Amino acid sequence: MALLCPAQPAAELTPYDVEAAYLYNFGKFVRWPDAPAAATAPFTICILGEDNFGAKLDSLIANETIQGRSIVAKRLSSITTADACQILYLGDSEAPRLAKDIAALQQKSVLTVSSMPDFIQHGGMIGFVLQNKRVRFAVNLPNAERNGLNLSSELLKVAVYVNTKTSPEEKP
Amino acid sequence: MTLFTSRRSIAARLTLMNVLVSGVALLLAYVSFFAFNLLAYRQAAVNSLSGEAQIIGANSVSAIVFNDEASAQTTLSALSNSNDVDAAAIYTQAGTPFAQYVREGNTSLQPQTMPAQTTVMHWADGADIQVASRIMLQGKQVGIVYIQAHLHGLRQQAIRYAAVAGVILLLCLGVAMLVGNIFRRLLAQPIISLAQTARLVSRYRDYSLRFTPSHSYRELASLTEAFNEMLAEIQHRDKALEQGREMLELRVQERTAQLRAANQELESFSYTVAHDLRGPLDTINGINYLIHHADYGSLSVQSREMLDRIGLSVKEMLDLIDDLLNLSRANSVGIHRKTLDLSLLAASVFEEMALAHPERKVETMIHKGCYANADKGLMLIVMQNLLRNAWKFTGRSPGAIIEFGCERKGAEETFFVRDNGAGFDPAMADRLFKPFQRLHAESDFTGTGIGLATVQRIIGRHDGKIWAEGEVGKGATFYFTIGPHEPDAPNP
Numbered sequence: 001m002a003l004l005c006p007a008q009p010a011a012e013l014t015p016y017d018v019e020a021a022y023l024y025n026f027g028k029f030v031r032w033p034d035a036p037a038a039a040t041a042p043f044t045i046c047i048l049g050e051d052n053f054g055a056k057l058d059s060l061i062a063n064e065t066i067q068g069r070s071i072v073a074k075r076l077s078s079i080t081t082a083d084a085c086q087i088l089y090l091g092d093s094e095a096p097r098l099a100k101d102i103a104a105l106q107q108k109s110v111l112t113v114s115s116m117p118d119f120i121q122h123g124g125m126i127g128f129v130l131q132n133k134r135v136r137f138a139v140n141l142p143n144a145e146r147n148g149l150n151l152s153s154e155l156l157k158v159a160v161y162v163n164t165k166t167s168p169e170e171k172p
Numbered sequence: 173m174t175l176f177t178s179r180r181s182i183a184a185r186l187t188l189m190n191v192l193v194s195g196v197a198l199l200l201a202y203v204s205f206f207a208f209n210l211l212a213y214r215q216a217a218v219n220s221l222s223g224e225a226q227i228i229g230a231n232s233v234s235a236i237v238f239n240d241e242a243s244a245q246t247t248l249s250a251l252s253n254s255n256d257v258d259a260a261a262i263y264t265q266a267g268t269p270f271a272q273y274v275r276e277g278n279t280s281l282q283p284q285t286m287p288a289q290t291t292v293m294h295w296a297d298g299a300d301i302q303v304a305s306r307i308m309l310q311g312k313q314v315g316i317v318y319i320q321a322h323l324h325g326l327r328q329q330a331i332r333y334a335a336v337a338g339v340i341l342l343l344c345l346g347v348a349m350l351v352g353n354i355f356r357r358l359l360a361q362p363i364i365s366l367a368q369t370a371r372l373v374s375r376y377r378d379y380s381l382r383f384t385p386s387h388s389y390r391e392l393a394s395l396t397e398a399f400n401e402m403l404a405e406i407q408h409r410d411k412a413l414e415q416g417r418e419m420l421e422l423r424v425q426e427r428t429a430q431l432r433a434a435n436q437e438l439e440s441f442s443y444t445v446a447h448d449l450r451g452p453l454d455t456i457n458g459i460n461y462l463i464h465h466a467d468y469g470s471l472s473v474q475s476r477e478m479l480d481r482i483g484l485s486v487k488e489m490l491d492l493i494d495d496l497l498n499l500s501r502a503n504s505v506g507i508h509r510k511t512l513d514l515s516l517l518a519a520s521v522f523e524e525m526a527l528a529h530p531e532r533k534v535e536t537m538i539h540k541g542c543y544a545n546a547d548k549g550l551m552l553i554v555m556q557n558l559l560r561n562a563w564k565f566t567g568r569s570p571g572a573i574i575e576f577g578c579e580r581k582g583a584e585e586t587f588f589v590r591d592n593g594a595g596f597d598p599a600m601a602d603r604l605f606k607p608f609q610r611l612h613a614e615s616d617f618t619g620t621g622i623g624l625a626t627v628q629r630i631i632g633r634h635d636g637k638i639w640a641e642g643e644v645g646k647g648a649t650f651y652f653t654i655g656p657h658e659p660d661a662p663n664p
Contacts (some may be wrong), residue, residue, distance in 0.1 A: 018239070027237065028237070065310070066310065067310065091596060134239065135239075137238070138239075154231075155234055157240075157243055158235055158240040158243050170310060
C-alpha cells in the first residue's frame with residue numbers, strides 16, 4: 001500500500017522513490033503490441049546505466065502484476081540486451097550514449113523512460129521532470145507510437161507536457 | 173329525537189361512511205403510491221450518482237496514481253453540472269483526502285466508512301444521499317470517490333404528488349357526497365316514509381293504511397310486507413273486536429229488556445194479587461165487626477175467642493199485604509226528589525206510634541235538621557219501617573230509648589236510627605235485609621220480614637247505602653245514606 005501514496009511523497013519519499021512507483025505504474029497505462037510468446041512471460045522493467053532506485057524498486061514490484069503478468073526488474077549492462085524489456089529506464093550515466101541507445105531500440109516496443117533533461121526531445125518517450133518539487137513527467141507521443149506503443153489518454157491527461165509533433169532532433 | 177334529526181343522522185352517517193371509506197382508501201393508495209414513487213425516484217438518483225461516482229473514479233485513476241490533484245479536481249468539478257450534488261471528494265487508498273469539490277454554500281463532505289467487499293455503496297437519509305465508489309486499477313484499489321447529494325427533486329416530487337392527491341381527494345369526497353345523497357334517496361327515504369306511515373297509523377288508529385315504497389329492495393320489501401301484514405292483522409282483529417262488542421251490547425240490551433219486562437210483570441202480578449186480596453179480607457173484617465157489635469153478647473165465650481182470632485189474623489194479613497204493596501211500590505213507583513226534613517218525618521211517625529200504643533213508655537230522641545233530598549212517600553215508608561222496628565224490638569226493654577239523628581262524614585250525610593232493644597247477632601247482619609228473613613222468633617216479635625227489604629230497596633233506588641250494627645241484647649243501630657241527586661238521571 002505504501003507503494004502508492006502519491007500524497008505523501010514530500011514527507012517520506014525521495015523523488016527516486018516516486019519515480020520508481022511511476023515507472024512501475026506506467027506499465028498499467030501503456031499497451032504493447034501483441035506478442036503471443038510474451039503473454040505469459042514476466043513483465044520486465046529494465047534499468048540501463050546508473051541505478052537510482054536500488055532495492056526500492058524490487059520491493060515495490062514484488063507480488064505485483066501488470067496486465068496479469070508478474071513483474072521483474074533487470075539491470076542491464078548494455079543496450080543490446082534490452083529486447084526483452086517492456087520498460088527501459090535510462091540512468092543519467094547513459095546521457096553520452098543516448099543517441100546510440102535510442103537508435104538501438106528502433107522498431108522495438110520498449111517504453112523508454114529517463115530523468116535526463118530534454119530526454120523526450122532526444123528520442124525518449126517519457127521523461128521525468130521536477131515541478132514545484134514534485135515529480136511529474138512529459139511524454140513524447142510520436143516517439144512511442146513509432147515503436148508501436150499505445151499510451152492511454154489517462155496517462156497523457158496527467159502528463160505535464162505531451163509532444164504530439166514529430167521533432168527533427170529525434171531522427172537517427 | 174325528532175324526525176328531522178333522525179333523517180339527518182341517517183343521511184349524514186351514510187355520507188360520512190362514504191367519505192370515510194373512500195377517503196381512507198384513497199389516502200392509503202396515495203401514501204403507498206407516494207412512498208413507492210419517492211423510493212423509486214431516490215433509487216434512480218442513487219443509481220445515477222453511483223454511475224457518476226464510477227465514471228469519476230475511472231477518470232481519476234491516473235491522477236491518483238501519478239499524484240495529480242489538479243487533474244482530479246478538474247474531474248470532480250464536472251459534478252457542478254449535477255444540481256443535486258453538494259460535495260464530492262476523492263480519498264486515497266490510505267484514507268487521506270486527495271481532491272475535494274464543494275458546491276457553493278455547502279460544507280465539505282464527511283465520508284462514511286465503506287465496508288469491505290463492496291465496490292459501490294450508498295447511504296440515504298431522507299433526501300440526503302452519500303454515494304461511494306472504489307477506484308480500481310487493474311484489480312487493485314487506488315482510492316475511493318465520495319459524492320454527497322441532496323435530492324431537491326424529492327421535495328418537489330412530494331409537493332407535486334401532494335397537490336395532485338389533494339385535488340383527487342377533494343374530487344373523490346365530492347363524488348362520495350353525491351353518492352351519499354343518492355344512497356339517502358334510495359335507502360333512507362323509504363325507511364323514513366315507512367316510519368311516517370307507522371306514525372300516521374298510530375296517531376289516527378287507521379289500520380287500513382298501507383306502506384308503498386317508491387323503490388323496491390329485497391330487505392325493504394320484506395320489511396314492508398311484514399309491516400303491512402301486521403297492519404292487516406290489526407285491522408282484522410279490530411273489526412272482529414268491534415263486531416264482538418256490538419253483538420255483546422245488543423245481547424245485553426236484549427237481556428235487560430227481557431229482565432225488565434219479567435220484573436214488571438212480576439211486580440204488577442204481586443201488586444194485583446195483594447190489592448185484590450184486600451177485597452175479600454175487608455169483607456171478612458166487616459162481617460167480623462158486625463158480628464162483634466150485633467151478636468157479641470149471644471155468642472159463647474169459645475165463639476168470641478174464635479171471632480177475636482179471626483180479627484187478629486185478618487189484621488195480620490192486611491199488614492202483610494200493606495207491606496207487600498209497599499215493597500212493590502218501592503220497586504216500581506217513580507221517584508220525585510225534593511228536600512225533606514227527616515227529623516220532622518220521624519217525629520210524626522213517633523207521634524203516630526205513641527197514639528197507637530199508649531201503654532208503651534218510650535223515650536224518643538230526635539236530632540233536629542236532618543235534611544235529605546229524596547222522595548217523600550218512599551222516605552215515609554223508610555222511616556216508618558225503621559222506627560216501627562225499633563219500637564217493636566224495644567217492646568221488652570224497660571226504659572226504652574229510640575234515637576233518630578244524622579251525622580256528616582265528609583260530603584256524605586249519614587242518618588241513623590238507634591235503639592236499646594233486643595239487638596241482633598252481628599253474624600246474621602247480612603240476612604237482615606233479605607225479604608222474609610227473620611232473626612227473632614215470631615213468638616217474641618211479630619213481623620212480616622219484608623220491612624227491611626223494602627227499606628233497602630228504597631235506599632238503593634236513592635243511590636244510598638244501608639247497614640246495621642248491633643249485638644244481641646244491646647240494641648241496634650241502622651245507618652243509611654241518600655245518594656246525591658242527579659236531576660238528569662233517568663228514573664226507571
